[in-house]
Amino acid sequence: EVQLVESGGVLVQPGRSMKLSCAASGFTFSSFPMAWVRQAPTKGLEWVATISTSGGSTYYRDSVKGRFTISRDNAKSTLYLQMDSLRSEDTATYYCTTDQRDWFAYWGQGTLVTVSS
Amino acid sequence: DIVLTQSPVLAVSLGQRATISCRASQSVSISSINLMHWYQQKPGQQPKLLIYRASNLASGIPARFSGSGSGTDFTLTIDPVQADDIAAYYCQQSRESPPTFGGGTKLELK
Numbered sequence: 253e254v255q256l257v258e259s260g261g262v263l264v265q266p267g268r269s270m271k272l273s274c275a276a277s278g279f280t281f282s283s284f285p286m287a288w289v290r291q292a293p294t295k296g297l298e299w300v301a302t303i304s305t306s307g308g309s310t311y312y313r314d315s316v317k318g319r320f321t322i323s324r325d326n327a328k329s330t331l332y333l334q335m336d337s338l339r340s341e342d343t344a345t346y347y348c349t350t351d352q353r354d355w356f357a358y359w360g361q362g363t364l365v366t367v368s369s
Numbered sequence: 370d371i372v373l374t375q376s377p378v379l380a381v382s383l384g385q386r387a388t389i390s391c392r393a394s395q396s397v398s399i400s401s402i403n404l405m406h407w408y409q410q411k412p413g414q415q416p417k418l419l420i421y422r423a424s425n426l427a428s429g430i431p432a433r434f435s436g437s438g439s440g441t442d443f444t445l446t447i448d449p450v451q452a453d454d455i456a457a458y459y460c461q462q463s464r465e466s467p468p469t470f471g472g473g474t475k476l477e478l479k
Contacts, residue, residue, distance in 0.1 A: 289416075297408075297416065297459055297470040313467050347415055354422065354463040355406040359415040 254278040254358045256348045261363030268338055274331040274348030274360055281329035287351040288322060288333050290344035291362075298344075301333065302351050315341075338367045371395055371462050373471035380479045386448040389474045391460035393441045404464040405443045407436055410473075411456040419458075420445060450476070 260272040272288070288300040301322040302311045310322050321334040331348055345362040372394040381387040397404045403423035408416040418427040420436035423443060435446045447454050455478060460471040 296472045297461070299468045299470075311466065354404055355418060355461065356416075357418050357427070359417070361415050
């Protein structure tokens with residue numbers, strides 16, 4: 253059974269940094285591109301970033317370019333999202349998901365990031 | 370970015386058919402491949418893939434769910450609606466980067 257378990261979400265002040273993790277199991281992690289998708293409270297879904305199977309290629313939405321870094325450790329079957337210079341508009345539940353190049357097949361339960369002073 | 374427009378709410382009776390629409394600001398089809406996908410999200414839960422490439426049922430999804438459409442207009446149909454189907458439904462396109470989602474349609478009981 254595919255499992256994606258996110259962690260690291262907390263309350264953080266604007267301008268600070270934090271790092272999310274996503275532990276994967278039940279599938280060959282190194283064979284799948286992975287992505288982060290977020291959802292602000294009571295709002296819709298928004299793609300954040302994608303990383304290729306090797307980690308050699310990364311893609312970001314414009315609003316997080318230069319502030320967020322997606323990475324992966326295939327030996328540990330773990331996906332990461334380093335978030336710097338956080339803003340109030342980054343407040344959301346962040347979901348780890350498998351990126352099938354077209355659709356997002358499997359999703360974690362999400363981790364809540366709150367950016368507030 | 371490609372904008373996907375969905376009606377915010379759809380009220381339906383149990384046992385009836387629900388038709389949820391999604392309109393794209395430009396075509397999301399390439400030749401015969403329709404790059405539109407559908408997700409279900411129940412309150413407090415993560416999204417779940419229902420339909421990929423407009424009409425293909427994801428693994429484990431009941432046959433009462435179906436998808437259709439091409440170009441800019443797509444439909445998710447639930448027939449018949451069951452109590453367990455009360456949720457929000459999102460469309461998503463992968464024709465162009467960034468991948469974008471519709472605003473979601475909340476399926477409610479009449």
